[in-house]
Amino acid sequence: MLAQRIDVPPEALQAVAQRAAKTLLERREQRKHLSAFVAKTFALVDPGAAFKHNWHIDLISEYLEACFEHEILNLVINMPPRFMKSICGSVAFPAWMLGRRPSEQILCGSYSGKLSIKHSVDCRAVMESPWYGSLFPETVIASDQNEKTKYQTTKRGHRIATSVGGTATGEGGNYLIMDDPLNPKQAASDTERTGANEWLDQSWANRKNDPKTACEILIMQRLHSHDATGHMLEKVEGDIVHLVIPQEAEMRTTVVFPRSGRVLVREEGDLLHEERVGPDEIASMKRRYGSYGYAAQQQQRPAPKGGGIIKLEWFRRYTTPPAASKIQMLRISIDTASKEKEINDPSAAGVWAETDEGHFLLEMWKDRLGYPALKRRVKNLCLKWAPNELLIEDKSSGQSLIQDLNDDKEFKTPVIPMEPGKDGKVVRASVESPSIEAGLVWLPESAPWLHDFEQEILNFPNGEHDDQIDQLTQYLKRTRTRPVAAPQVRPL
Numbered sequence: 001m002l003a004q005r006i007d008v009p010p011e012a013l014q015a016v017a018q019r020a021a022k023t024l025l026e027r028r029e030q031r032k033h034l035s036a037f038v039a040k041t042f043a044l045v046d047p048g049a050a051f052k053h054n055w056h057i058d059l060i061s062e063y064l065e066a067c068f069e070h071e072i073l074n075l076v077i078n079m080p081p082r083f084m085k086s087i088c089g090s091v092a093f094p095a096w097m098l099g100r101r102p103s104e105q106i107l108c109g110s111y112s113g114k115l116s117i118k119h120s121v122d123c124r125a126v127m128e129s130p131w132y133g134s135l136f137p138e139t140v141i142a143s144d145q146n147e148k149t150k151y152q153t154t155k156r157g158h159r160i161a162t163s164v165g166g167t168a169t170g171e172g173g174n175y176l177i178m179d180d181p182l183n184p185k186q187a188a189s190d191t192e193r194t195g196a197n198e199w200l201d202q203s204w205a206n207r208k209n210d211p212k213t214a215c216e217i218l219i220m221q222r223l224h225s226h227d228a229t230g231h232m233l234e235k236v237e238g239d240i241v242h243l244v245i246p247q248e249a250e251m252r253t254t255v256v257f258p259r260s261g262r263v264l265v266r267e268e269g270d271l272l273h274e275e276r277v278g279p280d281e282i283a284s285m286k287r288r289y290g291s292y293g294y295a296a297q298q299q300q301r302p303a304p305k306g307g308g309i310i311k312l313e314w315f316r317r318y319t320t321p322p323a324a325s326k327i328q329m330l331r332i333s334i335d336t337a338s339k340e341k342e343i344n345d346p347s348a349a350g351v352w353a354e355t356d357e358g359h360f361l362l363e364m365w366k367d368r369l370g371y372p373a374l375k376r377r378v379k380n381l382c383l384k385w386a387p388n389e390l391l392i393e394d395k396s397s398g399q400s401l402i403q404d405l406n407d408d409k410e411f412k413t414p415v416i417p418m419e420p421g422k423d424g425k426v427v428r429a430s431v432e433s434p435s436i437e438a439g440l441v442w443l444p445e446s447a448p449w450l451h452d453f454e455q456e457i458l459n460f461p462n463g464e465h466d467d468q469i470d471q472l473t474q475y476l477k478r479t480r481t482r483p484v485a486a487p488q489v490r491p492l
Contacts, residue, residue, distance in 0.1 A: 027135055034068075034088075034096050035061035041092040042084070044129055045122045054273040055255075055264055056245055060088050062259040063243055067175070067215045068097055071258075072241050076229055077219045078300040079245040083272065089219045090119040090179045094159045095126045097175065099136030102155035107173035107207055111182050111196070113163040117148050119179065120161035124151055164196050164204075172209040177217045178228070184297065187223030188427040197231040222300040230302070247272050247298035248282065290434035309429050310457055310469070314437045319445050321362055322355050329354040332381060333391040333418075333475035335467045336374060336398040347374055348467035351385050352475050358440035359479065364449040366468060371397055375404060382413045391416050391478055393470070418474050426461050429469060432476040441476075 029036040035058045042051045056079070066072045079085055094106045108123075110116045126132055127141060138155070145152035150171075152158040160171050164181050181200065186192035208214035218232055233240060249266035256263055271277065286294050292309050296302040334349040351363040363385075369377060378401065382390060390405070392398045394417035405411050421428070435441065444450060456468045 030135055031099070033061065034065050034093060037096045038084070038088055038092045040131065041095065041126050042087055044126050044131070045087065045091060052273070052275055054275075056272060057084060057088065058262075059243070059245070059255065059257055059264075060085070062257050063241070064089065064093050064217070066241075066258050067217060068093075068100070070213065070215065073213070073215050074232075074236055074240040075215070075217045075243070076232060076240060077217070077243045077245070078222050078229055079219075079243075080247045080272065080298045080300075081221050083245075083276075085219050086119060086179050087122075089177055089217065091122045091126065094175075094177065095123050095132065098127065098153060098157050098159065099132065099139050101157065102136075102139040102153045103157045104175070105157060105173045105209060106159045106175045106177065107162065107171065108159060108177045108179065109162045109164065109166075109181070109204065110179050111164050111186065113166060115180075116161040116163045116166075120151075120159065121148055123159060124148075127151075164199050167203075172207050173214065174209050175215050175217065176204065176207060178204065178219070180220045181218070181228045182220070182223060184223055184293070185427065187227050188430050189422075189424050190426070191424070193224060193226060196228060197226075200228060200231070201235065221297045222302045223296050225302045227302065244300050245272065246300050247277070250299070287438065288434065290430075290437045292430060292433060309426065310433050310436055310460060312454055312457055314433075314439070315441055315443045316358070316439050317445050318360060318442045321444075322353055322357070322360055326355045326357075327353045328356075329389070330385060330387045331389045331391055331475060331478065332378075332385065332387045333471040333478070334378060334398070334401075335393055335470035335474065336396065336401060337368070337467070346465065346467055347377075348471050349378070349381060350468070350471045350475060351381070351387070354479060358442055359435075359475070360442045361444070361453075361472075364447070364453055364468065366449070366452065371400065375401060378405070379411065382411070387413055389414050389416050389478070391418050391471075391474055393474060394419050416478065418478065420474075425466055425470060425473075428473045428477070429460065432473045432480070435476050435480070441472075 026036070030040055031037075038057055038061060039051055039053065042049075060077060060079075063072065063075060063077065067075055077085065077089070090108050090110070094108060097104050097106060108116065108119060110119065124141070124146075127139065132139075139157075140154045141151050142154050145158075149161040150158060160173065178200070181196050182193065186196070205216070208216070216236075218228060220227070220229060222229055224230070233242065249268055249270040251268050253266045254263060255266060271279075271282065285298060289297065331352045331354070332349055333352060335347065337347045346366045346368045348364070348366040350361055353360040353362055365377075365381075367377070374397070378390070390413045392402050392405075392415060394402060398417075402415055402417050405413075405415050443453070453468050456465060460466055460469050
């Protein structure tokens with residue numbers, strides 16, 4: 001039987017040839033340039049989302065390429081969250097390096113084991129894809145060395161995942177990539193921050209195969225002046241390349257790309273990627289984060305211009321306290337101390353009125369009292385103001401006060417134990433500061449206790465005492481987290 005001849009139109013053959021040529025060109029770019037590889041990686045790890053290219057992806061990619069070529073040995077990149085820093089640094093870059101050099105040895109880390117594993121699994125999914133196999137046919141993951149946290153190529157290269165505080169005993173790398181060693185909550189804690197920095201010094205840095213040639217990369221959003229970025233800039237010997245990409249350009253800035261020589265100018269007020277985050281989203285971030293959080297996480301400047309977690313100008317002022325008919329809830333918030341000596345912190349209590357306009361501080365006292373005198377003072381204060389709730393920090397002498405007042409049958413004020421948590425005073429103030437910055441907290445124009453209260457605000461967190469601030473943040477936490485009563489249903 002004779003084969004039937006099929007005539008293919010020349011236009012169709014030309015279209016096939018054009019598609020093949022385009023594919024070859026794309027693959028050449030993906031092999032040569034990390035930015036092109038990142039775009040394809042994004043489509044593989046997040047297929048439901050549309051990839052929106054922006055100049056910052058090209059910039060980051062060129063800096064990472066410079067690391068790959070050993071032109072940079074210590075690189076710190078600071079940029080806002082949710083702008084593909086992890087896909088670039090922890091997913092695409094290790095896969096691209098192993099494609100270019102299958103024997104390369106890479107260690108990757110993050111603040112949590114769960115996040116480190118996610119990045120590792122995403123990177124492996126890219127390397128096991130048909131597209132990657134056709135792009136880098138010599139790079140194959142060994143079947144007997146293929147785990148979520150460690151996989152090895154048949155050329156003895158590897159990618160190993162760990163987390164801050166974790167172990168990678170006996171394992172080393174030519175490239176150490178740390179992606180967000182702290183989350184925002186951890187960074188505000190002195191204990192967490194110090195622990196992470198010590199681990200980076202004593203464990204992470206020791207995993208370099210050759211300290212003279214190995215490359216260390218830190219990619220993170222700024223969270224604190226003494227976070228891993230601040231620590232690395234201060235402690236690491238040798239030249240460090242520091243790339244800072246703020247959400248908003250605070251001045252006219254010229255950006256020079258390190259390998260291509262491309263020049264980009266950001267005018268004052270230019271947004272990082274307005275197609276993704278525009279003026280409306282920026283305004284929402286500023287309200288939600290407060291200036292302290294926004295300056296750190298979005299601008300990569302871990303303190304707002306003018307400094308201070310809480311600023312006096314954020315407080316609104318009243319000349320006449322709110323009328324009783326406008327007060328929805330009256331609370332007394334107490335931060336207790338149990339010793340009378342001058343060297344010990346005093347106890348502090350604030351009387352607060354909650355209204356539709358915000359929170360009014362009606363009275364403030366601070367004194368060094370022994371426990372019996374403290375208990376009497378609290379009972380007298382409740383007799384004077386008849387509050388709806390008495391908030392007491394549930395630790396040290398506060399625990400005894402809570403128990404004694406609950407056992408006192410003549411004491412009628414509801415006592416609310418307030419768990420301070422383990423995050424520390426600075427964290428608590430940072431969490432509650434947006435309410436103050438939003439103008440929801442009112443102070444009197446004048447009062448005998450006002451100057452002392454204002455001085456404590458001005459000196460925090462470096463002042464000698466912070467008891468009045470503790471009662472303030474405790475009160476704001478209660479108003480923010482109190483349970484909402486279930487609606488009452490009238491019987492028919």
